[in-house]
Amino acid sequence: MSMNLDINVKHLTRVEGHGNIVVNMKEGVLEKAELAIVEAPRYFEAMLKGRSFHEAAIITSRICGICSLGHQMCSLQATEAALGLEISKQTRLLRKLLTHGATLQSNVLHAYFLAAPDLLGVGSVFPLVGSHPDVVLRALRMKRLANDIGDVVSGRAVHPITPVPGGFTRIPTEKELLGLKTKLVEEMVPDFLATVETLKALAGAIPSFTRETEFISLRRDDEYALYDGDICSSDTGTIGIEEYRKMTNEFVVSHSTSKHCKANRSSYMVGALARWNNNHDKLNDAALNAAKELGLEPGCCNPYMNTIAQVVEAGYCALDSVAIIDELLSDGLKNEKANQEPTRFGTGVGSTEVPRGILYHEYTYDRQARIVKANCIIPTGQNLANIDDDMKKLVPEIIEESKEDITLKLEMLVRAYDPCISCSVHMLDVDFVE
Amino acid sequence: MAQKPRVAIFDFTGCEGCELNQLNFEDQLLDILAHVDIVEWREAMDDRAEEYDIAFVEGSLSTPDCIKRINEVRRKAKVLVALGACAVQGGINGVKNTHPIEEVREEVYGDDKYLFPTLPALPISAAVKVDYNVRGCPMTQIEFLKVFTALVMGKEPIEPTQSVCVECKLNENECVYSKGMICLGPVTRAGCNAHCTNVGQYCTGCRGLVPEPNLAGMREILVEHGLSVDEAWKRLQLYNANELEGLSL
Numbered sequence: 001m002s003m004n005l006d007i008n009v010k011h012l013t014r015v016e017g018h019g020n021i022v023v024n025m026k027e028g029v030l031e032k033a034e035l036a037i038v039e040a041p042r043y044f045e046a047m048l049k050g051r052s053f054h055e056a057a058i059i060t061s062r063i064c065g066i067c068s069l070g071h072q073m074c075s076l077q078a079t080e081a082a083l084g085l086e087i088s089k090q091t092r093l094l095r096k097l098l099t100h101g102a103t104l105q106s107n108v109l110h111a112y113f114l115a116a117p118d119l120l121g122v123g124s125v126f127p128l129v130g131s132h133p134d135v136v137l138r139a140l141r142m143k144r145l146a147n148d149i150g151d152v153v154s155g156r157a158v159h160p161i162t163p164v165p166g167g168f169t170r171i172p173t174e175k176e177l178l179g180l181k182t183k184l185v186e187e188m189v190p191d192f193l194a195t196v197e198t199l200k201a202l203a204g205a206i207p208s209f210t211r212e213t214e215f216i217s218l219r220r221d222d223e224y225a226l227y228d229g230d231i232c233s234s235d236t237g238t239i240g241i242e243e244y245r246k247m248t249n250e251f252v253v254s255h256s257t258s259k260h261c262k263a264n265r266s267s268y269m270v271g272a273l274a275r276w277n278n279n280h281d282k283l284n285d286a287a288l289n290a291a292k293e294l295g296l297e298p299g300c301c302n303p304y305m306n307t308i309a310q311v312v313e314a315g316y317c318a319l320d321s322v323a324i325i326d327e328l329l330s331d332g333l334k335n336e337k338a339n340q341e342p343t344r345f346g347t348g349v350g351s352t353e354v355p356r357g358i359l360y361h362e363y364t365y366d367r368q369a370r371i372v373k374a375n376c377i378i379p380t381g382q383n384l385a386n387i388d389d390d391m392k393k394l395v396p397e398i399i400e401e402s403k404e405d406i407t408l409k410l411e412m413l414v415r416a417y418d419p420c421i422s423c424s425v426h427m428l429d430v431d432f433v434e
Numbered sequence: 435m436a437q438k439p440r441v442a443i444f445d446f447t448g449c450e451g452c453e454l455n456q457l458n459f460e461d462q463l464l465d466i467l468a469h470v471d472i473v474e475w476r477e478a479m480d481d482r483a484e485e486y487d488i489a490f491v492e493g494s495l496s497t498p499d500c501i502k503r504i505n506e507v508r509r510k511a512k513v514l515v516a517l518g519a520c521a522v523q524g525g526i527n528g529v530k531n532t533h534p535i536e537e538v539r540e541e542v543y544g545d546d547k548y549l550f551p552t553l554p555a556l557p558i559s560a561a562v563k564v565d566y567n568v569r570g571c572p573m574t575q576i577e578f579l580k581v582f583t584a585l586v587m588g589k590e591p592i593e594p595t596q597s598v599c600v601e602c603k604l605n606e607n608e609c610v611y612s613k614g615m616i617c618l619g620p621v622t623r624a625g626c627n628a629h630c631t632n633v634g635q636y637c638t639g640c641r642g643l644v645p646e647p648n649l650a651g652m653r654e655i656l657v658e659h660g661l662s663v664d665e666a667w668k669r670l671q672l673y674n675a676n677e678l679e680g681l682s683l
Contacts, residue, residue: 065451169634
């Protein structure tokens, strides 16, 4: 509660990638409050230049192990747009199912393994194995089943194998999909309801803090947009994904190897809370009931509630996966070959909601279907300016608390965004000369 | 009863997909935890440790800070295991080594290129002794369990030396070349049970080269099937730029 404060958390734990929290207050004046990104740059552009369209999704999925499916989906969309490759209804449904599985997996992992320890006052999930074995086993079951969707439909949940430009190298069998459906209905749904109960008991430990900001996500009129859609801003409405640069406006800052973004304000937020605020009207009953139970309301401006929004989405994904499987089976599975005959060679944009928010890939191909230019804008990079702005408002509000409490609240704030720092420091941008 | 081995997990330059794969052992995770004490793992827990029996290391070395940290890890570890392609052979990060470093930095950061120091991406073994490897991108789960079990039981893990073709043939898959696609199976080290070719994709070479790769033989197959040798070389470089230095197809 002094007028001087010096916080330096090196290599924040329980987040994906390497980041430091730096807060500095002198005689009551906040001099610095920022999340410094110290992840080693990886320079993906060097890997993509001159690469065949067969390799683009293989390479970009390696930007991040946690979001590998999302990168792959987005990459395939960009390649297909650039080369004029149409995909079938079955391909889109299978990709939606994969996106649901990855969202479910990642949201459960974050809520149980990375965020819940804070709400229970422990340093990791491991002490909970002894104290709350049923909860840990439930989390593992949910994660396993979500990963099963990836294993069955894409060959492997981390760095999927079978999704390729124009389709899949292998279509799952009816028996495999029915197996997933049975487990979703018999295990996932009851586990999800129990998760809501568990979180309800812990929700009191979520800090109350609000800051109005701009929320950006995909949106579709006919469904809750995760796999594809248009870009929607809570400030300015909807535009096509081809115009994504109007929303991102990347810039370099010295305290971060990941670039920052801004749209209509000094910062904006992407991720589950942004999706909830922009698209809650498209959710199913399972998700809406969970939101009600957990006190998540439309227009929520408390970034700590992002974890709750993730759990709400997990319910949507579980039930909607069942609906997708039903549709695939009632249409009848077709053993389609991937459509890989380009009809044009140019530039294409893809955009997917990955668990941490909206993701963009843009590629330009030459006449040999090799990449000449690439650009990739990652959710965590888009959230960094918003996190800094949150910290600048939060620190003066809690300055009377002990240094330990302030540090914990700052760590919890960063973790609530579920940052994926490897992703944000992917360094895939190639300068576009237009 | 002897003390349980103390295990620590570290990440360097990479995507953390190998670590994630460790959390993905949902069916075995509690059994694994019963046989070891995890004393440090930044991605999953707050604790930091002073020494450990086994260190699992993911990612490549690509900044001056990485070199400092890996020496520190090696100093405190009795056994060091490299996890995944980035750690074992430099992996996908190694592609940047095939381009002039100045060009790479300028393309990404423009005038700000000197803000963030970078080095060529190197495998862990370029800086310190590596005792065992778990290969693949992401690391092959069955291989991890084999190495892990061997270490906990005090046995020596055995690294496969044959090519992916051996496993692919045993699985009775149609040869990828006969489908008109380039495949890196002939020179890639087995141990994955030909996971990618089992589901209709080509082998991308993520597990590194076999000890004495028959590149001339692979060239013959490529020519025989009318496929581009240049394109195949590029695809080989994707995970193996460091290992391919001084070789040609």
